[in-house]
Amino acid sequence: MKSIPLLLGALGLVAGLLVGSIPSVFSADAAPTPVAMACSRPVLDVATGQPVSIGGIPWYAEMGDTVWSHEWQGQPRYQFGNRRYHYVGGVAGPNRTFIVEDCTQQPSAGRAAPAPQVTRLAPDTYVFSHTGYTSMFIVTDQGVIVGDPMGPNRAQLLKAAIEAVTPLPVRYVVYSHDHADHNSGGGVFRDTAQFVSHSLAAPKIAARNDLDSPVPTITFDDRMTLRLGRTSVELLYTGRNHSDNSIVLYYPAQRVAFAVDFVPINDLPFRGLGDTYVAEWLDSLRQIEALNIDTIVPGHGNPGPKSHATQVREYFQDLIRAIEDAEKRGLAPQSPAMTSSVRAALYPKYGNWLSFGPYLPENIKGIYDNWKQFGRFSVN
Numbered sequence: 082m083k084s085i086p087l088l089l090g091a092l093g094l095v096a097g098l099l100v101g102s103i104p105s106v107f108s109a110d111a112a113p114t115p116v117a118m119a120c121s122r123p124v125l126d127v128a129t130g131q132p133v134s135i136g137g138i139p140w141y142a143e144m145g146d147t148v149w150s151h152e153w154q155g156q157p158r159y160q161f162g163n164r165r166y167h168y169v170g171g172v173a174g175p176n177r178t179f180i181v182e183d184c185t186q187q188p189s190a191g192r193a194a195p196a197p198q199v200t201r202l203a204p205d206t207y208v209f210s211h212t213g214y215t216s217m218f219i220v221t222d223q224g225v226i227v228g229d230p231m232g233p234n235r236a237q238l239l240k241a242a243i244e245a246v247t248p249l250p251v252r253y254v255v256y257s258h259d260h261a262d263h264n265s266g267g268g269v270f271r272d273t274a275q276f277v278s279h280s281l282a283a284p285k286i287a288a289r290n291d292l293d294s295p296v297p298t299i300t301f302d303d304r305m306t307l308r309l310g311r312t313s314v315e316l317l318y319t320g321r322n323h324s325d326n327s328i329v330l331y332y333p334a335q336r337v338a339f340a341v342d343f344v345p346i347n348d349l350p351f352r353g354l355g356d357t358y359v360a361e362w363l364d365s366l367r368q369i370e371a372l373n374i375d376t377i378v379p380g381h382g383n384p385g386p387k388s389h390a391t392q393v394r395e396y397f398q399d400l401i402r403a404i405e406d407a408e409k410r411g412l413a414p415q416s417p418a419m420t421s422s423v424r425a426a427l428y429p430k431y432g433n434w435l436s437f438g439p440y441l442p443e444n445i446k447g448i449y450d451n452w453k454q455f456g457r458f459s460v461n
C-alpha cells in the first residue's frame with residue numbers, strides 16, 4: 082500500500098506515473114504501439130478547437146465510445162457499441178460540441194494517441210488509464226483478475242500492460258456494467274478468461290451481438306466472492322445508480338474499489354442522467370462510503386480517496402435542495418432563471434468540478450426526469 086500516498090499526491094500533476102517494473106514501452110515518452118493507432122483520434126471541442134479531456138486525461142475516442150448525434154428528434158443521443166466506425170459530429174450540451182473524426186477508411190495518421198498510464202496501486206494491484214478511460218487489474222498467484230476492457234483498442238493495450246508485469250493468464254474479466262464503451266473489446270481475453278457481470282447486464286451485452294464482447298457466463302444478483310489462488314475479491318451490487326446493473330469490484334486486502342461511472346471524481350454526473358436512478362444512486366454511494374477502502378478507481382480519470390463518494394452524494398443532495406429552493410421562489414422548472422439560481426447555489430462548492438458549466442443544466446433536467454419517472458423523493 083505504500084505507493085498510494087505517492088499516487089494520490091501525484092493526482093492531476095503527473096501523466097504517465099510509473100511505479101514498478103513496467104517496460105519502457107509504457108513510459109510517457111515512448112512511441113505507442115501500432116495497435117493503438119488503428120483508429121484513435123482526439124475528440125475536439127469545436128468551440129475552442131482544443132482536445133477534450135475526461136477526468137484530466139485527454140480523450141481519444143475509439144470504437145464503442147459514447148458520442149452524440151444531431152439526428153434523433155433534435156435531441157442529443159447516446160450511441161453505444163458500434164464497432165464499424167466513429168460517429169462524426171454531435172452535440173454535447175449547450176456550450177460544447179464534440180467532433181470525432183471518421184477513421185473508418187484509413188488508419189489514424191499524424192496525431193498519435195498518448196501511451197497508456199499504468200500505476201501500481203499496491204504490490205498486486207494496477208490501475209490502467211488510456212484515452213479518457215480507466216480500468217484495473219489484480220495479479221494473483223494463479224492468474225489475473227481484470228476489470229473493464231474499455232473497447233477493443235484499449236483492451237489490446239491493457240492486455241499488453243498485463244503481459245508486461247506477469248506471464249500468468251487473465252482468468253476473470255469483470256464487467257462493471259452493460260455500457261459498451263466500458264465492456265466491449267474483451268475478446269482479447271477470451272482464450273483464457275471467464276466473463277463476469279451482474280445478472281441484468283448479461284442479456285443486454287448479449288443483445289448487442291458483438292463478437293468481440295464475450296457474453297458473461299458468471300452472473301450474480303447481490304454479492305459474489307471471486308477467488309483465484311490465494312486472492313479473494315468481492316463483487317457487490319449496490320443497487321441501481323448510473324445503470325440498473327452496475328457492480329463494484331471490491332478488493333478488501335488492498336482497500337480499493339473499482340466503481341465505474343457512478344462515483345465521478347471531481348466531475349458532475351454524466352449529462353442528463355439518462356438511464357439513472359438518482360434516489361437509489363444515493364443509497365449506492367452510502368454503501369461505498371461504508372466500505373473499508375482508501376481508494377476508488379473510477380471508469381474515467383485518476384483514482385481518488387473514498388471521500389469522493391461522499392462528495393457525489395452531497396452534490397446530488399445539494400442539487401435537489403437548490404432546485405426545490407428555486408421552485409419555492411416561483412422559478413419555473415428547468416427555466417434559465419432556475420438554472421442560474423441553482424448554479425449560484427452550487428458554484429462555491431462544485432464550481433471547480435470538470436463539467437460544472439456544460440452538465441449542470443442537463444443534471445437539473447435529469448432530476449426532473451427522475452421525479453417524473455419515479456416520483457418525488459426526499460434527500461433529507
Ligand SMILES: [Zn+2]
Nearest residue numbers: 258260323342
Ligand atoms: Zn456507463
